Structure formats: C-alpha cells, structure tokens
Amino acid sequence: MSMLSGQRRRAPAPRLKQAPSPTAFRAAGTGLHFQIAGVDAEATAEGALWIESARTLVVSDLHFEKGSSFALRGQMLPPYDTRATLQRLTALFARLRPDTVISLGDSFHDRGGPGRMDAGDVATLRAMTAAADWVWIEGNHDREAPIWLGGRAMETIAFGDLVLRHEPKAGDARGEIAGHLHPCAKVSARGRAVRARCFATDGERLVMPAFGAYTGGLNVRDAAFAVVFPAGCVALMLGRTRVFAAPFSRQNPDLV
Numbered sequence: 659m660s661m662l663s664g665q666r667r668r669a670p671a672p673r674l675k676q677a678p679s680p681t682a683f684r685a686a687g688t689g690l691h692f693q694i695a696g697v698d699a700e701a702t703a704e705g706a707l708w709i710e711s712a713r714t715l716v717v718s719d720l721h722f723e724k725g726s727s728f729a730l731r732g733q734m735l736p737p738y739d740t741r742a743t744l745q746r747l748t749a750l751f752a753r754l755r756p757d758t759v760i761s762l763g764d765s766f767h768d769r770g771g772p773g774r775m776d777a778g779d780v781a782t783l784r785a786m787t788a789a790a791d792w793v794w795i796e797g798n799h800d801r802e803a804p805i806w807l808g809g810r811a812m813e814t815i816a817f818g819d820l821v822l823r824h825e826p827k828a829g830d831a832r833g834e835i836a837g838h839l840h841p842c843a844k845v846s847a848r849g850r851a852v853r854a855r856c857f858a859t860d861g862e863r864l865v866m867p868a869f870g871a872y873t874g875g876l877n878v879r880d881a882a883f884a885v886v887f888p889a890g891c892v893a894l895m896l897g898r899t900r901v902f903a904a905p906f907s908r909q910n911p912d913l914v
Contacts, residue, residue: 677890677906678861688900694864695819695833701857701894701901704750705867707835712817715754715790717747718762718824718837719797721870722779723771740775742871744782751786759790760815762837762866763797763824765804772804784808797824798838828885832862839882840868842875843893844910851910853877857894857901860887867896879911 684691688703700708707716722740751759766772775783786792787808794803794811803811814823819833826836844853855867858878865886868875876882878893890906 677887677892678859682861683892683894683903685900690894690901690903692859692894693861694835694859695862697818697820697833699864702750703896703900704746705855705857705869705896706747706750707857707864707866708754708756709820713757714760714817715750715756715758716760716762716822716835716866717869718866719764719840719868719870719873720747720761721764721767721868721873723774724767724870724872739871740779743869744779746871747869748782748786751790756790758793759786759809760793760822761795762822762835763795764837764868765794765797767870769802772807780807795822795824826863826865826886831886834863835866836864837866837868839865839886840873840875841865841878841883841893842867843878843895843904844912845893845895845904845908846910852895853912854895854897856896856904858883858887858891859894860889860891863887865891877912879909 682692686700689700691698691700697709698711702708720743722743724739784807792809793815794809795815796803796811796813805811814821820835821833822835824836825838826834841856841858842853843856844851855875856878857867858865878891883891893904893909895902895904
C-alpha cells in the first residue's frame with residue numbers, strides 16, 4: 659500500500675523470457691555453436707550434442723530395434739534401423755573421440771530390444787561402450803538400461819550447471835537437456851514447406867532431436883512444447899549437410 663496515494667499498486671505482469679535470436683548461433687563446420695545456460699555446446703548435423711569442454715557427446719532417443727519390435731506385432735518394416743543408427747553414431751564417435759557418451763533414454767524401443775540385436779551390432783555397440791564412459795539414461799521405453807552391453811545406468815546426470823534427463827520438466831528448468839519429445843520444425847523456404855528434425859532451445863534449456871533411424875517427430879509449435887518454452891524456442895533444424903537456425907517467427911504448425 660502506498661503511504662502517499664493511499665491506492666494499492668497493481669503488481670506488474672511477469673515477463674516471459676524471449677527465445678534467443680539466431681544471431682546467438684555461430685556456424686561450426688556443418689554444426690552450430692551456441693550456449694545452454696552459459697555452457698558452450700555444438701549442435702551437430704547428425705543430431706547429437708557435443709560439449710567440447712567436457713569431451714561429452716549426447717544423443718537421445720536412439721530407439722534401437724524399433725523395426726523388430728514392429729515386426730513382432732505383424733507390421734513388417736525393413737530390419738535395418740539399428741544398423742543405420744549405429745553407423746551414424748560410430749562415425750560421429752570416431753570423429754569426436756569423446757571421453758563420455760550420454761544416451762538420453764529410449765535407447766531401445768522396448769525391453770526386449772537388446773536381446774533381439776544382431777551379434778555384429780552388439781559387438782559394434784560394445785566397442786564404443788568400452789572406449790568411453792557410457793551413460794544410459796532411463797527412458798519411458800527402456801526403464802531397465804542394458805548395462806550388459808557396457809556402460810552404467812542413471813535416471814539423471816548432472817555436471818556443472820547442466821542436468822540431463824529423458825523427459826523435460828514443465829516450468830523453469832535452467833540448464834536442462836532432455837529428449838522424449840522428438841522435436842521437428844516446419845518452415846517455408848523458396849515457395850515450399852520444409853519439415854525436419856531439430857534441436858529446440860531458448861538458450862536456457864534444450865530438447866534434443868531423436869537420433870534413431872525410425873523415429874518420427876513432433877512439431878515444436880505443438881502444445882507439448884509450450885510448457886517447456888512458454889515464450890517459444892529457436893529450432894536448430896537438421897539439413898542434409900548442416901544445421902540451420904529457425905526463429906519462432908518462421909516456424910509453422912503442421913496444418914499450414
């Protein structure tokens with residue numbers, strides 16, 4: 659209550675954080691450099707996150723053995739998704755040589771996935787889990803991480819100002835890196851619509867794209883992202899050869 663006017667002042671409405679401008683992103687070869695809660699990171703063209711200061715590679719939603727899972731239910735898909743996903747991952751692993759790899763949950767499409775994995779694919783995966791500190795984050799598809807393939811299992815992991823988990827929390831969660839939502843973005847370019855997987859970020863937190871070969875995507879303009887990014891986000895879209903930053907103003911819902 660103001661002692662001078664005798665009138666109650668109306669509290670100002672809270673300000674929503676604004677998504678960062680695309681100028682906050684800097685090209686790094688085929689990827690983009692940017693910051694998450696002040697931590698330098700690179701969004702790679704393959705759809706992984708590289709934190710060079712920690713020599714840490716982050717991937718999300720690999721969904722190994724999704725094709726064989728569908729086959730068990732009578733929906734026949736070419737059974738090469740695990741091999742295709744592993745080939746992209748091993749190439750990235752060989753190029754960056756990380757000390758730590760964090761797989762942000764839903765690494766396998768179901769609990770039986772590890773047991774259906776081809777022996778050659780098992781050997782490829784084990785070679786990577788033996789060469790780095792490999793962390794399996796628990797997901798909603800794989801509550802029990804396949805530690806017999808190497809690595810260790812955790813529900814969440816934190817280092818510095820970052821916290822990594824599978825499902826993003828609603829509300830403010832500065833420094834969070836999560837997956838689960840499989841973000842995609844749709845923009846118009848040169849008279850046609852382009853829809854692609856993307857990283858979604860407001861500079862304070864990040865939702866990772868799904869890395870798996872058979873994973874779909876949810877548009878970042880969907881209501882599910884509004885609880886994570888109330889003021890919108892920048893979509894770091896995965897092109898054929900590099901990553902592009904699409905501000906909120908350029909993003910379209912799927913019905914457009």
